[in-house]
Amino acid sequence: MRIEQQPAYVLHARPYRETSLLLECLSRDHGRLGVVARGVRRARARTSRAQLEPFRPLLLDLLLKGELATLAAAEDAGLPARLHGDAGLAGLYLNELVVRFTSRQDPHPALFDAYARTLARLAADEAPGWPLRRFERDLLEAVGYGLQLDAEAGSGLPLAADGWYVYQVEHGPVRCPPGRAHALRGADLLAFAQDRRPAPEADLALRAMMREAIRHHLGGEPRTWQMLAAMARR
Structure with missing residues (x-):
């Protein structure tokens, strides 16, 4: 299933294989999603690792198949919440x-x-x-x-x-x-x-x-x- 422009936040990220991340995201319409972000740990990745930090409102394009979704694109949906201390x-x-x-x-x-x-x-x-x-x-x-x-x-x-x-x-x-x-x-x-x-x-x-x-x-x-x-x- 293709999901486009889905409002979401990254809750947690951990390394996955050599160049990817495995994300836990909270989305508005599909609940909590496990998302594979392929290649984002490469130096010239289209979607940067920094963009997938927690507390940042995002719009995600995803391909959902089975238990995990694959990240197709991510764009900012507003300013990140700056939470300190x-x-x-x-x-x-x-x-x-x-x-x-x-x-x-x-x-x-x-x-x-x-x-x-x-x-x-x-x-x-x-x-x-x-x-x-x-x-x-x-x-x-x-x-x-x-x-x-x-x-x-x-x-x-x-x-x-x-x-x-x-x-x-x-x-x-x-x-x-x-x-x-x-x-x-x-x-x-x-x-x-x-x-x-x-x-x-x-x-x-x-x-x-x-x-x-x-x-x-x-x-x-x-x-x-x-x-x-x-x-x-x-």
């Missing part, structure tokens, strides 16, 4: 989540849009915490693990803005005393559901909630968490 680590985390939560050739247009928005936020020098929480939420929603953020577990009653809840991954928000570890106010969960930033004092509990959800669905921890933990300590 902590933002760069956050970008690597996004890429790992996409690779581990998706299967090849399983389209998730909403995830592609969320990924592009998050790169723009990180490149705009936003502190990484809130953009990462939004992306984690949107990723889980896109792949079928959406969080219940507006109703109590079991009863289905609307969350009380002044109530306190602990989030149980298999059930949802459960009422708890305000002093409970990682407890969140109903107002903060509702704000998160509506894409409004919760109160700053909720940041740590929100991070713990999302980490538990990701750990549960992955069956383990992303490798980039150790780097992000070091970032948080700084």
Whole structure:
């Protein structure tokens, strides 16, 4: 199948044979794709290796046959997201989540849009915490693990803005005393559901909630968490 002018980002690249690269790409209409970029490590390649770096919006022409696609052409679709320092680590985390939560050739247009928005936020020098929480939420929603953020577990009653809840991954928000570890106010969960930033004092509990959800669905921890933990300590 011939695919032309497909919006995509490179998530990961590794050497393949003597002069080529094997890419993992996130495309808008075809999901995650394994792509063989032949000859791009040659000195005079038509498509340069630098053009296939992560965080760069691309339009790809591909020939998809079986498990892998072959790169026919690549052109820039905008300016690359310049991610430095902590933002760069956050970008690597996004890429790992996409690779581990998706299967090849399983389209998730909403995830592609969320990924592009998050790169723009990180490149705009936003502190990484809130953009990462939004992306984690949107990723889980896109792949079928959406969080219940507006109703109590079991009863289905609307969350009380002044109530306190602990989030149980298999059930949802459960009422708890305000002093409970990682407890969140109903107002903060509702704000998160509506894409409004919760109160700053909720940041740590929100991070713990999302980490538990990701750990549960992955069956383990992303490798980039150790780097992000070091970032948080700084």
